[in-house]
Amino acid sequence: MNDDPTHRLYLDALEEALAETAAGDAPPQAPLRPLTLTAARARRRPAASVSGWTAPFAGRIAAMDALLGEAGEDDWGRETVEGWTLQELLAHLAAKDGLVALSAGAPVLGPPVIADEALARTAELQEYERRRVPEQTRRDWRAQADALCRHLAPLPPETPMTVSGFTMPVADHLLARMLETWIHTADAAGAAGVRLPDPVPGHIEPTADLCVRLMPLTMLMRGHAVAEGRAVRLVLTGHGGGSWHVPLHPGGRAVREGGPAGAAATGRDTRGGGPADATVTCDVIEFCFLVGGRGEPARFAAGVEGDAGLARDLLHAAPALSGP
Template identity: 60%
Template sequence: MEPVERLYLDALTEEAAVPERSLRPQLLAGARARRRPAAPTAPWAEPYAGRVAAMDALLASAVDDDWAREIVEGWTLQELVAHLAAKDGLLAASVGAPVLGPALGATDAMGRTHEVQEYERARSPEQTRRDWRAQADALCRHLAGLSPRDMATVDGIDGALGDHVLARGLETWIHTDDAASVAGIRLPHPVAAHVEPTADLCARLLPWTMLLSGIDGAGRTLHLTLTGPGGGEWMMPLGVRDAAPGDPDASITADVIEFCFLLGGRRPPETFPAELSGDLDLARDVLRTAPALSGP
């Protein structure tokens, strides 16, 4: 199986991964039959496509109780999937891909989320799942003809298309984990080849998360080491306009998966497990402000 086709549902075939109350063993054969591999797309977009396939594999196993259970932000699983469809649709609109679901009215993330959630409340959970997957697949196929260096604007944020797509992959990964945690399911992480570019995006966002939190890191440099498959080392200038890093003022070493979840707002900065050295106040500021861009 190609890495991009590694579906989370494979983990559900292991006895320890099956929760007691909802994803019953007798449902697994049907769920495996309903799973679909990632849509064909550009190689640089495969981290996103892989997370879509993983979420879809998890949804294939959901029963009525799972769809009605609150996951995050007060949203049920069905409303969470509608939220993902809404944000995928905003990126699709920015690059000229088909926008599915209700007519595009609001162009901000929460406004569009409310539109799509209202539309999907009149539909069955399985229809919502198909609508979200169709939107994600349409986006993936359109990305096959584009460059990651193309520019896109989503929710008022201008940036390289490749970064927007990695952000969609990170959010889909985070929300897949949200849903799995509520269901009591243990899922494998993405393959290292997909973790690496996601971690790189998270590292490059640190100057912006600091600035958005009221801290200007101009002239300061962070040596960031992320361990585990897909990790690496970064010498990060902490000013958004800094042209190049200098000598490191502070160093942070942490697990790459945990770091991605910190940026995604799923790990408390105050207790985040990391080795710090150099300017400890600066290192703590980096960790404290890291989730600044996370949201619903």
């Protein structure tokens, strides 16, 4: 039986999702594969203690690994996104995890890194993995990700780190890896006809916080010249959501209103924000996926009060940092 605490955390979340559906607390959805249900019930234990700022990423790695544990030969060869098979998608995740590991001095599996650039490393690693059986790809992807978590855990989360020329706190780099792993796990699950539970709220909240804090940068990248003093209030509904005041000028710092555990843990300012030109209200998970390149900004479901043009610009700019 698997004693990995992050794996048990995933199974706990799966069982909780099933219990909510059975109790009528969640809308009915497509059924999960029987094997997934059996695994969750067979391995149900008291809630595992997974702590520390690496836990959101570790939780998504465990979720993806649980999904891969059910993959048959047809699943590994099935197209997911970008024209990639499941094995190629996993190689893409391993490539980008490996670039974080390279910057952190953690182990990097596979061929030596020639260029510290995501698409180049993805192509290189996909070519390498096509010559191996899928279980070898899965094994090395998981081993590299677990080693990265162990290597980073002792570091202060605000430690600056540069990955592919982009510098930000190491905790934010790992939250970015959490978001991409979450999205690609959903891609793989959708291709296989499997429904997975959402991350636990304590993992959604810091990820949503990162997505919100990226908004001034995404606006800049989309060419929106926003004068100092212009701001929006983002209200993200659902478990792990909250309200943020977001100054949109370059260098503006988003502030979570109310002071969540995730923001306090990294020492960020959690005081209330100021006035806003627009208030945008939407679902927290849908917003995270929009930032991650899933969803159509023009059709994105959001309530808007105030300056509708500014709100529209923000939602269209949200995916600016997303990639394959």
